Amino acid sequence: MYAKLDDRKTCAFRDAREQETEIYESTQTNTYKSATANTLIKLKRRAPITDSTSPVIGTENTIRKRLEEAERSQSTTLTRSNLKKYIPTPAQLQEYGYVVDIPNTLGGSEPSAVGQMKDCSRCNQKYIVEDGDLLKDDCKFHDGKAITTKVDGRRSRIMSCCSTQMGSSGCCTGPHVFLEKDAESLNKRAGFIRTPLRSDSLDVVALDCEMSFTTSGMSLTRLTVVNSDAEVILDELIKPHSKIIDANTRFSGVTIKQIEESAVFDLVGIRSVLFEIGVGSDTIIVGHGLENDLNALRIVHSNILDTAILYPHPAGLPFRNSLRNLAADVLKKFIQDAAPSSGTVVATHSSLEDASTTLDFLFESCYYSPELLSSDKVALVKNLIVENDPSLDTLLETLPRFNHLNSITLSPTLATLIFEDPALDSTMALQKACPSLRQVTFAGDQVFKIVNQPSGIEFFKTKISDCNDVNLCSSCDCSPNRYQPKLMLRKRRTLRVAY
Ligand SMILES: [Zn+2]
Ligand SMILES: [Zn+2]
Ligand SMILES: [Zn+2]
Numbered sequence: 001m002y003a004k005l006d007d008r009k010t011c012a013f014r015d016a017r018e019q020e021t022e023i024y025e026s027t028q029t030n031t032y033k034s035a036t037a038n039t040l041i042k043l044k045r046r047a048p049i050t051d052s053t054s055p056v057i058g059t060e061n062t063i064r065k066r067l068e069e070a071e072r073s074q075s076t077t078l079t080r081s082n083l084k085k086y087i088p089t090p091a092q093l094q095e096y097g098y099v100v101d102i103p104n105t106l107g108g109s110e111p112s113a114v115g116q117m118k119d120c121s122r123c124n125q126k127y128i129v130e131d132g133d134l135l136k137d138d139c140k141f142h143d144g145k146a147i148t149t150k151v152d153g154r155r156s157r158i159m160s161c162c163s164t165q166m167g168s169s170g171c172c173t174g175p176h177v178f179l180e181k182d183a184e185s186l187n188k189r190a191g192f193i194r195t196p197l198r199s200d201s202l203d204v205v206a207l208d209c210e211m212s213f214t215t216s217g218m219s220l221t222r223l224t225v226v227n228s229d230a231e232v233i234l235d236e237l238i239k240p241h242s243k244i245i246d247a248n249t250r251f252s253g254v255t256i257k258q259i260e261e262s263a264v265f266d267l268v269g270i271r272s273v274l275f276e277i278g279v280g281s282d283t284i285i286v287g288h289g290l291e292n293d294l295n296a297l298r299i300v301h302s303n304i305l306d307t308a309i310l311y312p313h314p315a316g317l318p319f320r321n322s323l324r325n326l327a328a329d330v331l332k333k334f335i336q337d338a339a340p341s342s343g344t345v346v347a348t349h350s351s352l353e354d355a356s357t358t359l360d361f362l363f364e365s366c367y368y369s370p371e372l373l374s375s376d377k378v379a380l381v382k383n384l385i386v387e388n389d390p391s392l393d394t395l396l397e398t399l400p401r402f403n404h405l406n407s408i409t410l411s412p413t414l415a416t417l418i419f420e421d422p423a424l425d426s427t428m429a430l431q432k433a434c435p436s437l438r439q440v441t442f443a444g445d446q447v448f449k450i451v452n453q454p455s456g457i458e459f460f461k462t463k464i465s466d467c468n469d470v471n472l473c474s475s476c477d478c479s480p481n482r483y484q485p486k487l488m489l490r491k492r493r494t495l496r497v498a499y
Helices: 008-026 029-045 060-076 080-086 090-095 183-189 256-262 267-276 290-297 323-331 351-367 370-374 376-380 392-401 412-419 425-433
Strands: 117-119 126-128 139-141 146-151 154-159 172-174 204-214 217-227 232-237 244-246 284-287 304-306 338-341 344-347 383-386 407-410 439-442 446-453 456-463 494-497
Touching (some): 008 029, 008 060, 183 217, 204 290, 217 290, 232 256, 232 267, 232 351, 284 351, 290 304, 323 351, 392 412, 392 425
Parallel strands (some): 204 284, 383 407, 383 494
Antiparallel strands (some): 139 172, 146 154, 204 217, 217 232, 338 344, 439 446, 446 456
């Protein structure tokens, strides 16, 4: 067996003895003989060994462990190559509010808004931005969100902070604040730059920022970056150039005092550090609602994986799933846990937790890769996403091997073919090929449910976009403030495949 190895004698002697020990330790006197015979048969069946890198050198246990290890690292390593296919197109990025080009205003030409008239982002009143007193409290606002609840069977919109009706006068007071979102204005406060090309850039990082209200809008006050093993590689407080009006401490966990005492870098400084630690234009940056973070950093970057885009809200934009809800539903991980604070309940927020959580989603979604279509593991797959347009026959051929398939997502072409067929032949065929199938989604917004009835197969259509009032819709239950796990396609046990 080892004839082609340079040190064949030593290797053969060592492995033979180790193999014997393995058998001896795993058997009793009465099973030793048959175990040895079995092992001998396996040894004879091994693939020929051509050189010392062959995967079939060693004892049976060594080889098994080596295979398991290879499989694990294949399926769970986040690399550029196995994540590239999930990167959104520039058009998608733009739709989600990403800045995809350096804006054509003069970068940093108007760093501060002091003296300018602005609309307060909390109370909507117009006010003049001042450099002065932090203790000002002429703004009355709610620091919670409007949520829909049922009171005596009737739906009503109340504020999460104080449970009063939406539109009631604010329960908190503080200074007026403003924020700018359009690329041109942001660029005037501080200029955007592109991530530089680096030859030794990291494959994947996850990133989360905290922002504070300043006299130039929202400014970066903390940056946390983790590598693909979720180890912190950068976590710094950042000193904004303009005066901090409100550090947003309840949500960011960052206080003005902390920034004043321990922030070393300013925006330009922290960006250089970010690039120095290996973030380049090729690096895939992972995050949730990452456009806010990148805008705070004033970085134009296109290799993005945003869990808000990967897991779109069933009602479509402008609604987005919160990271907290997504993590609970998809990962069964409970983050930003509600902590009681001054009588009200708020979601606390840690940039480290957020950043590493977004990575967890990717481990989930890249676990089942297209190569697995030909392996036995498809039996575990619950959701199948068909990314291209195979013929119905090709699809039907592979389906019987998916023993636990619940849902399948098809291209519009294939779905139309199946569901516009008045004879229901294709539906029956689909059902027959995969009896566990319960839901067929098509084009991302239309859900078909396949129901087994005694009278035969029926299917129902719900089209989410048919709802006029997205806020209060009883037909499809798509209120943006109530989260619909049933319409969410779970990435867990999900296989994306192009036939
Ligand atoms: Zn309130
Ligand atoms: Zn205000
Ligand atoms: Zn965050």
